[in-house]
Amino acid sequence: MMEYVGIVLVSHSPKLVEGLLEIIRQVIHDVPIEIAGGTDENDIGTSVEKIMTAIGNANSGKGALVFYDLGSAKMNAEVAIEMLAAIDVKIIDAPLVEAAYVAAVEANMKKNLQEIQQTIQTEF
Protein backbone atom coordinates (compact mmCIF):
# COMPACT_ATOMS: atom_id res chain seq x y z
CA MET A 1 0.00 0.00 0.00
CA MET A 2 1.16 3.48 -0.93
CA GLU A 3 1.69 5.60 2.14
CA TYR A 4 1.65 9.37 2.14
CA VAL A 5 2.18 11.99 4.81
CA GLY A 6 -1.30 13.05 5.88
CA ILE A 7 -2.67 16.57 5.96
CA VAL A 8 -5.08 18.08 8.48
CA LEU A 9 -6.88 21.37 7.86
CA VAL A 10 -8.16 23.14 10.98
CA SER A 11 -10.40 26.19 10.84
CA HIS A 12 -12.92 28.09 12.92
CA SER A 13 -15.40 27.60 10.08
CA PRO A 14 -16.40 24.23 8.57
CA LYS A 15 -17.08 25.95 5.22
CA LEU A 16 -13.59 27.38 5.03
CA VAL A 17 -11.84 23.99 5.18
CA GLU A 18 -14.49 22.28 3.04
CA GLY A 19 -13.73 24.84 0.35
CA LEU A 20 -10.00 24.48 0.74
CA LEU A 21 -10.29 20.70 0.52
CA GLU A 22 -12.20 21.09 -2.76
CA ILE A 23 -9.47 23.29 -4.20
CA ILE A 24 -6.73 20.82 -3.28
CA ARG A 25 -8.71 17.75 -4.41
CA GLN A 26 -9.00 19.24 -7.89
CA VAL A 27 -5.33 18.37 -8.24
CA ILE A 28 -4.31 15.91 -5.52
CA HIS A 29 -6.40 12.74 -5.20
CA ASP A 30 -4.48 10.15 -3.20
CA VAL A 31 -2.97 12.02 -0.25
CA PRO A 32 -5.09 11.60 2.89
CA ILE A 33 -6.49 15.04 3.75
CA GLU A 34 -8.83 15.44 6.71
CA ILE A 35 -10.69 18.54 7.85
CA ALA A 36 -11.58 19.74 11.35
CA GLY A 37 -13.71 22.84 10.97
CA GLY A 38 -15.89 24.46 13.61
CA THR A 39 -16.96 23.27 17.04
CA ASP A 40 -18.69 19.96 17.82
CA GLU A 41 -21.97 21.75 17.01
CA ASN A 42 -20.47 23.21 13.79
CA ASP A 43 -20.50 26.70 15.25
CA ILE A 44 -17.57 29.06 14.74
CA GLY A 45 -14.61 27.78 16.78
CA THR A 46 -12.46 24.66 16.89
CA SER A 47 -12.80 21.29 18.61
CA VAL A 48 -10.03 19.22 20.19
CA GLU A 49 -12.02 16.05 19.49
CA LYS A 50 -12.51 16.86 15.81
CA ILE A 51 -8.82 17.63 15.44
CA MET A 52 -7.85 14.36 17.17
CA THR A 53 -10.13 12.36 14.87
CA ALA A 54 -8.81 14.15 11.80
CA ILE A 55 -5.18 13.50 12.76
CA GLY A 56 -5.95 9.83 13.43
CA ASN A 57 -7.60 9.44 10.02
CA ALA A 58 -4.95 11.38 8.11
CA ASN A 59 -2.09 9.33 9.53
CA SER A 60 -1.36 6.20 7.51
CA GLY A 61 1.96 5.56 9.23
CA LYS A 62 3.99 8.45 7.86
CA GLY A 63 2.61 11.07 10.23
CA ALA A 64 0.61 14.20 9.55
CA LEU A 65 0.99 17.94 9.14
CA VAL A 66 -1.58 20.27 10.68
CA PHE A 67 -2.50 23.60 9.13
CA TYR A 68 -4.70 26.16 10.93
CA ASP A 69 -6.36 29.52 10.40
CA LEU A 70 -6.16 31.62 13.60
CA GLY A 71 -4.53 31.59 17.05
CA SER A 72 -6.86 29.49 19.18
CA ALA A 73 -7.09 26.82 16.46
CA LYS A 74 -3.38 26.31 17.00
CA MET A 75 -3.83 25.97 20.77
CA ASN A 76 -6.51 23.31 20.31
CA ALA A 77 -4.29 21.52 17.77
CA GLU A 78 -1.50 21.46 20.35
CA VAL A 79 -3.83 19.98 22.96
CA ALA A 80 -4.97 17.33 20.45
CA ILE A 81 -1.38 16.39 19.61
CA GLU A 82 -0.42 16.09 23.29
CA MET A 83 -3.31 13.65 23.75
CA LEU A 84 -2.23 11.61 20.71
CA ALA A 85 1.38 11.23 21.82
CA ALA A 86 1.97 8.17 19.60
CA ILE A 87 1.51 9.82 16.19
CA ASP A 88 4.22 11.87 14.47
CA VAL A 89 2.47 15.23 13.92
CA LYS A 90 3.75 18.74 13.28
CA ILE A 91 1.84 22.02 13.32
CA ILE A 92 2.81 24.32 10.49
CA ASP A 93 2.90 28.09 11.02
CA ALA A 94 2.24 29.34 7.50
CA PRO A 95 -0.65 30.76 5.46
CA LEU A 96 -3.34 28.07 5.57
CA VAL A 97 -4.44 27.96 1.91
CA GLU A 98 -1.10 28.19 0.12
CA ALA A 99 0.90 26.13 2.61
CA ALA A 100 -1.65 23.30 2.68
CA TYR A 101 -1.68 23.27 -1.11
CA VAL A 102 2.11 23.09 -1.30
CA ALA A 103 2.16 20.34 1.33
CA ALA A 104 -0.41 18.27 -0.56
CA VAL A 105 1.64 18.48 -3.76
CA GLU A 106 4.81 17.54 -1.88
CA ALA A 107 3.13 14.68 -0.02
CA ASN A 108 1.88 13.40 -3.37
CA MET A 109 5.52 13.22 -4.49
CA LYS A 110 6.11 10.82 -1.55
CA LYS A 111 8.20 13.35 0.37
CA ASN A 112 8.50 12.64 4.08
CA LEU A 113 7.32 14.85 6.93
CA GLN A 114 10.65 16.62 7.46
CA GLU A 115 11.13 17.27 3.74
CA ILE A 116 7.69 18.83 3.39
CA GLN A 117 8.22 20.92 6.50
CA GLN A 118 11.52 22.13 5.05
CA THR A 119 9.93 23.13 1.74
CA ILE A 120 7.21 25.11 3.49
CA GLN A 121 9.70 26.89 5.72
CA THR A 122 11.72 27.94 2.68
CA GLU A 123 8.65 28.88 0.67
CA PHE A 124 6.90 31.09 3.25
Added chain:
Amino acid sequence: MELNVNDFMRWIELTNETIQQQKNYLTSLDQPIGDGDHGINMARGLQEVMNKLQTNEYQEPSEVLKNVSMTLLSKVGGASGPLYGTAFLKMSMAIKGLNSVSMEDFTKGLQVALDGIKQRGKSNAGEKTLIDVWSPVVEHFSNQDVTSDRLMETAKRAMEETTNTIATKGRAAYFKEKSLGHIDPGSASSFYMFEALAKVLKEKE
Protein backbone atom coordinates in the same frame (compact mmCIF):
# COMPACT_ATOMS: atom_id res chain seq x y z
CA MET B 1 -7.41 26.26 56.06
CA GLU B 2 -7.87 23.21 53.84
CA LEU B 3 -10.04 22.77 50.77
CA ASN B 4 -11.95 19.54 50.16
CA VAL B 5 -14.06 18.13 47.31
CA ASN B 6 -17.11 20.14 48.37
CA ASP B 7 -15.15 23.39 48.41
CA PHE B 8 -13.89 22.78 44.90
CA MET B 9 -17.42 21.87 43.75
CA ARG B 10 -18.71 25.05 45.36
CA TRP B 11 -15.96 27.07 43.65
CA ILE B 12 -17.01 25.84 40.22
CA GLU B 13 -20.71 26.17 41.02
CA LEU B 14 -20.30 29.83 42.10
CA THR B 15 -18.14 30.54 39.05
CA ASN B 16 -20.85 29.12 36.82
CA GLU B 17 -23.56 31.22 38.51
CA THR B 18 -21.66 34.46 37.92
CA ILE B 19 -20.63 33.58 34.37
CA GLN B 20 -24.28 32.82 33.48
CA GLN B 21 -25.35 36.17 35.01
CA GLN B 22 -22.55 38.07 33.28
CA LYS B 23 -22.77 36.27 29.94
CA ASN B 24 -23.96 39.33 28.01
CA TYR B 25 -21.51 41.62 29.77
CA LEU B 26 -18.57 39.32 28.86
CA THR B 27 -19.72 39.23 25.27
CA SER B 28 -20.04 43.02 25.22
CA LEU B 29 -16.41 43.27 26.38
CA ASP B 30 -15.37 40.92 23.57
CA GLN B 31 -17.25 42.76 20.81
CA PRO B 32 -15.08 45.88 20.37
CA ILE B 33 -11.69 44.08 20.53
CA GLY B 34 -12.40 40.40 19.79
CA ASP B 35 -14.88 38.08 18.12
CA GLY B 36 -17.75 38.70 20.52
CA ASP B 37 -18.22 35.15 21.72
CA HIS B 38 -16.49 35.04 25.11
CA GLY B 39 -19.69 35.21 27.18
CA ILE B 40 -21.44 32.62 25.03
CA ASN B 41 -18.45 30.24 25.03
CA MET B 42 -17.84 30.49 28.77
CA ALA B 43 -21.52 30.16 29.64
CA ARG B 44 -21.89 27.09 27.43
CA GLY B 45 -18.68 25.52 28.71
CA LEU B 46 -19.48 26.01 32.37
CA GLN B 47 -23.05 24.80 31.93
CA GLU B 48 -21.63 21.59 30.46
CA VAL B 49 -19.17 21.41 33.36
CA MET B 50 -22.05 21.65 35.88
CA ASN B 51 -24.05 18.96 34.07
CA LYS B 52 -21.02 16.67 34.20
CA LEU B 53 -20.12 17.43 37.84
CA GLN B 54 -23.63 16.73 39.05
CA THR B 55 -23.70 13.25 37.54
CA ASN B 56 -20.47 12.07 39.16
CA GLU B 57 -19.14 11.24 42.63
CA TYR B 58 -15.65 12.43 43.47
CA GLN B 59 -13.12 10.97 45.92
CA GLU B 60 -10.66 13.84 45.78
CA PRO B 61 -10.44 17.44 44.49
CA SER B 62 -8.10 16.60 41.61
CA GLU B 63 -10.85 14.49 40.01
CA VAL B 64 -13.23 17.46 40.09
CA LEU B 65 -10.66 19.68 38.39
CA LYS B 66 -9.82 17.03 35.80
CA ASN B 67 -13.47 16.81 34.81
CA VAL B 68 -13.70 20.60 34.60
CA SER B 69 -10.64 20.62 32.36
CA MET B 70 -11.79 17.91 29.97
CA THR B 71 -15.23 19.47 29.59
CA LEU B 72 -13.84 22.95 28.91
CA LEU B 73 -11.41 21.50 26.36
CA SER B 74 -14.15 19.76 24.43
CA LYS B 75 -17.04 22.23 24.80
CA VAL B 76 -15.54 25.71 24.50
CA GLY B 77 -14.80 26.59 20.89
CA GLY B 78 -12.71 29.72 21.44
CA ALA B 79 -9.32 30.38 23.02
CA SER B 80 -10.71 30.10 26.54
CA GLY B 81 -11.20 26.32 26.03
CA PRO B 82 -7.54 25.34 25.64
CA LEU B 83 -6.35 28.04 28.07
CA TYR B 84 -8.69 27.31 31.00
CA GLY B 85 -8.68 23.61 30.09
CA THR B 86 -4.89 23.51 30.40
CA ALA B 87 -4.97 25.55 33.64
CA PHE B 88 -7.40 23.17 35.37
CA LEU B 89 -5.60 20.09 34.04
CA LYS B 90 -2.25 21.28 35.44
CA MET B 91 -3.85 22.24 38.76
CA SER B 92 -5.50 18.83 38.93
CA MET B 93 -2.17 17.07 38.36
CA ALA B 94 -0.47 19.18 41.05
CA ILE B 95 -2.94 18.20 43.78
CA LYS B 96 -3.44 14.58 42.70
CA GLY B 97 -3.73 12.15 45.62
CA LEU B 98 -4.76 14.77 48.20
CA ASN B 99 -8.14 14.43 49.89
CA SER B 100 -7.94 17.89 51.36
CA VAL B 101 -5.72 20.55 49.93
CA SER B 102 -3.71 22.91 52.14
CA MET B 103 -3.29 26.54 51.07
CA GLU B 104 0.35 25.74 50.37
CA ASP B 105 -0.55 22.90 48.01
CA PHE B 106 -3.30 24.97 46.43
CA THR B 107 -0.80 27.77 45.79
CA LYS B 108 1.45 25.26 43.99
CA GLY B 109 -1.57 24.22 41.96
CA LEU B 110 -2.32 27.80 40.96
CA GLN B 111 1.32 28.36 40.04
CA VAL B 112 1.49 25.37 37.66
CA ALA B 113 -1.88 26.38 36.22
CA LEU B 114 -0.48 29.83 35.45
CA ASP B 115 2.65 28.26 33.93
CA GLY B 116 0.36 26.08 31.81
CA ILE B 117 -1.59 29.10 30.54
CA LYS B 118 1.63 30.93 29.67
CA GLN B 119 3.02 27.92 27.85
CA ARG B 120 -0.21 27.18 25.96
CA GLY B 121 -0.73 30.81 24.93
CA LYS B 122 3.01 31.53 24.46
CA SER B 123 2.36 34.67 26.44
CA ASN B 124 3.42 36.57 29.53
CA ALA B 125 1.99 39.22 31.82
CA GLY B 126 1.30 42.62 30.26
CA GLU B 127 -0.15 41.36 26.97
CA LYS B 128 -3.77 42.09 27.94
CA THR B 129 -4.83 38.52 28.57
CA LEU B 130 -6.13 36.44 31.49
CA ILE B 131 -2.49 36.09 32.61
CA ASP B 132 -2.73 39.69 33.85
CA VAL B 133 -5.20 38.48 36.50
CA TRP B 134 -3.71 35.02 37.20
CA SER B 135 -0.20 36.39 37.70
CA PRO B 136 -0.92 38.84 40.56
CA VAL B 137 -3.35 36.36 42.13
CA VAL B 138 -0.69 33.62 42.21
CA GLU B 139 1.80 36.13 43.59
CA HIS B 140 -0.71 37.08 46.25
CA PHE B 141 -1.14 33.43 47.26
CA SER B 142 2.65 32.97 47.36
CA ASN B 143 3.54 36.06 49.36
CA GLN B 144 1.13 36.45 52.21
CA ASP B 145 -1.75 35.08 54.21
CA VAL B 146 -4.63 35.02 51.79
CA THR B 147 -7.95 36.40 52.91
CA SER B 148 -11.11 36.46 50.86
CA ASP B 149 -11.19 40.26 50.83
CA ARG B 150 -7.61 40.68 49.73
CA LEU B 151 -7.99 38.01 47.04
CA MET B 152 -11.06 39.77 45.69
CA GLU B 153 -9.30 43.17 45.68
CA THR B 154 -6.18 41.79 43.99
CA ALA B 155 -8.15 40.11 41.21
CA LYS B 156 -10.45 43.10 40.67
CA ARG B 157 -7.63 45.64 40.50
CA ALA B 158 -5.69 43.40 38.09
CA MET B 159 -8.70 43.06 35.81
CA GLU B 160 -9.31 46.81 35.79
CA GLU B 161 -5.67 47.50 34.98
CA THR B 162 -6.01 45.66 31.66
CA THR B 163 -7.87 48.79 30.50
CA ASN B 164 -4.47 50.53 30.35
CA THR B 165 -2.59 47.96 28.28
CA ILE B 166 -2.34 47.40 24.55
CA ALA B 167 -3.10 43.83 23.46
CA THR B 168 -0.17 41.96 21.93
CA LYS B 169 -1.68 38.44 22.11
CA GLY B 170 -4.96 36.95 20.99
CA ARG B 171 -7.60 38.33 18.65
CA ALA B 172 -7.44 41.76 20.35
CA ALA B 173 -3.81 42.19 19.19
CA TYR B 174 -5.08 42.93 15.67
CA PHE B 175 -6.64 46.10 17.11
CA LYS B 176 -3.25 47.38 18.39
CA GLU B 177 -3.64 50.72 20.25
CA LYS B 178 -7.42 50.62 19.69
CA SER B 179 -7.46 47.91 22.34
CA LEU B 180 -6.66 50.59 24.95
CA GLY B 181 -9.53 51.65 27.16
CA HIS B 182 -11.19 48.23 27.14
CA ILE B 183 -11.14 45.57 29.85
CA ASP B 184 -9.77 42.28 28.51
CA PRO B 185 -12.68 39.76 28.42
CA GLY B 186 -10.47 36.85 29.55
CA SER B 187 -9.31 38.89 32.53
CA ALA B 188 -12.95 39.54 33.39
CA SER B 189 -13.90 35.84 33.33
CA SER B 190 -10.79 35.05 35.39
CA PHE B 191 -11.82 37.73 37.88
CA TYR B 192 -15.21 36.00 38.24
CA MET B 193 -13.40 32.72 38.92
CA PHE B 194 -11.32 34.26 41.70
CA GLU B 195 -14.31 36.18 43.05
CA ALA B 196 -16.07 32.81 43.36
CA LEU B 197 -12.98 31.38 45.06
CA ALA B 198 -12.97 34.32 47.49
CA LYS B 199 -16.60 33.52 48.36
CA VAL B 200 -15.64 29.91 49.12
CA LEU B 201 -12.79 31.10 51.36
CA LYS B 202 -15.09 33.61 53.09
CA GLU B 203 -17.56 30.87 53.98
CA LYS B 204 -14.70 29.07 55.74
CA GLU B 205 -13.07 32.05 57.48
